[in-house]
Amino acid sequence: MQFDPDQKLREADTRTILSLITSKVTRTMDSMGRSEINDEDREFIAVHSRKMVQRTLERLQEEAATRAQMLRFQKHERVICNVGSDWWLSGSVQAVDPKDPKATDIAYAVKLDPPVNRLISLPFDSNDIVRAESCFGLRADGLKFTLFCLPHSTTGSKSRRFGVGERVACAVVLEDPRGTVWATGSITEVEVSMEEAAEQCLPQGAATSKWPLGVPPVPYRVVLDAGGSVLVHKDEHWLVRDLELHAGGSRQSRMEVRHHNGCWEKVDHMTRRVRPCEPPDS
Numbered sequence: 001m002q003f004d005p006d007q008k009l010r011e012a013d014t015r016t017i018l019s020l021i022t023s024k025v026t027r028t029m030d031s032m033g034r035s036e037i038n039d040e041d042r043e044f045i046a047v048h049s050r051k052m053v054q055r056t057l058e059r060l061q062e063e064a065a066t067r068a069q070m071l072r073f074q075k076h077e078r079v080i081c082n083v084g085s086d087w088w089l090s091g092s093v094q095a096v097d098p099k100d101p102k103a104t105d106i107a108y109a110v111k112l113d114p115p116v117n118r119l120i121s122l123p124f125d126s127n128d129i130v131r132a133e134s135c136f137g138l139r140a141d142g143l144k145f146t147l148f149c150l151p152h153s154t155t156g157s158k159s160r161r162f163g164v165g166e167r168v169a170c171a172v173v174l175e176d177p178r179g180t181v182w183a184t185g186s187i188t189e190v191e192v193s194m195e196e197a198a199e200q201c202l203p204q205g206a207a208t209s210k211w212p213l214g215v216p217p218v219p220y221r222v223v224l225d226a227g228g229s230v231l232v233h234k235d236e237h238w239l240v241r242d243l244e245l246h247a248g249g250s251r252q253s254r255m256e257v258r259h260h261n262g263c264w265e266k267v268d269h270m271t272r273r274v275r276p277c278e279p280p281d282s
Contacts, residue, residue, distance in 0.1 A: 003053040008060065017052045021045055071096055071107060071125045072179055076252045078133040078238050080149060081110055081122060088148040089116060090133050115152050134180045135170040135222065135230035135239055142231070144201040147194060149233045150216050160219055160235055161272060162187050167243040170222050170230055171251055180251065184243055185230075189221035192231060237269035245272060 001007075009017075025041050037045075073079055073093050080090045095109040098121075107125040112118055122130050133149060136142035162168060169182040198207035198215045207215055220232040220240065232240045238251040245267045249256040256267045257280055266277040 003050045004057070008057055009053065010060075013056050013060070017049065017056065020052070021048055024048075073108065073125075073130070073132070074252075078251065079108075079110060079130050080133045080145060081112070081120065082129050083112075083120070088131075088145065089113065090149045091120075094119065132171075132173055132180045133239075134173045135232050136173075137228060137230050140201060143194075143197045146218060146231045146233045147198055147201060147207075147215075150194065150211075150218070151234075152210060160190055161270075162190070162220060162235075162240070162242075164188060164190055168220075168222060169241045169243050169246040170224070170232060171239050172224070172230060182241075182246065182248060183224050183226060183230075185222040185224040187220050188223050188229070190219065192218040192221045194218055241269045242272050245269065245274065 004014075021044075025037065025045065028041065028044075029035070029037065073096065075093055075096055077093045078090065079093055080088045083089050089112050091110045091112040093108050094111050096107075098106050098109050106121045106123060108122045108130060110120055110122060110130070112120060131145075136145045136149075164187055166187050167184070168187060169184055171180040172183045173180055194215045194217060195207075198211075218231045218233050219235040221229055222232060222240070223229050237254050245258075246269075247256055247258040247267070254268060254270050256269060257277060258265055258267060259279075264277050264279045265274050267274050
């Protein structure tokens with residue numbers, strides 16, 4: 001406790017250190033025929049406890065860094081999580097490889113979107129448990145994931161950022177599901193009905209339970225330049241962007257700085273507004 005004030009050691013690590021030190025002190029006392037510890041023993045305990053705690057904390061830090069590099073998602077990335085009974089919910093990553101000395105290792109802590117609006121822990125970084133929230137295709141599994149990501153309530157008609165024929169960049173999943181890439185394409189349909197897809201892909205009664213006022217439409221259907229079509233289930237900057245303004249930046253960041261026509265500009269990918277700005281620090 002003295003040498004680990006933040007309690008970063010796991011219970012198993014603490015037990016191992018205590019066991020090794022106790023064993024060493026006990027053997028020393030037995031060899032000298034003593035039944036009580038003395039000042040020399042106390043100094044040994046203090047010195048070796050500090051050294052062993054320090055070495056263990058360094059090892060845990062290295063293991064955490066290695067594990068974080070192997071995990072697919074970063075803090076604030078958008079994901080979709082398996083919450084049981086073959087049902088998935090969307091949310092954002094709040095912590096990567098969070099450490100709890102009283103619990104087993106956790107890959108991610110994810111804040112689920114409203115109306116669930118709660119924090120859940122995901123024990124493994126497996127495609128069966130968590131996937132990137134992206135623009136899914138029109139196959140059965142893609143339609144199902146699109147439905148899972150739709151809002152839980154309909155809000156009536158709303159203005160959309162794009163219209164038919166506009167060129168956009170969409171976030172799509174790689175074949176190796178370690179994240180997403182931006183794919184270019186053209187909007188071919190706005191306010192795409194999902195009523196039929198809900199009847200075909202979801203359990204009986206699930207659509208009525210989730211959307212009592214009717215299944216909300218998908219904002220856009222996009223035909224990709226590389227082939228195939230995807231559905232953009234939310235009119236958000238992390239899923240679809242104006243291709244002319246897009247510079248290949250991170251999905252997490254709504255704002256992006258770019259160098260265009262000899263000038264520095266700040267782009268708001270949600271409003272599609274551009275304004276001059278100072279060059280970024282080199």
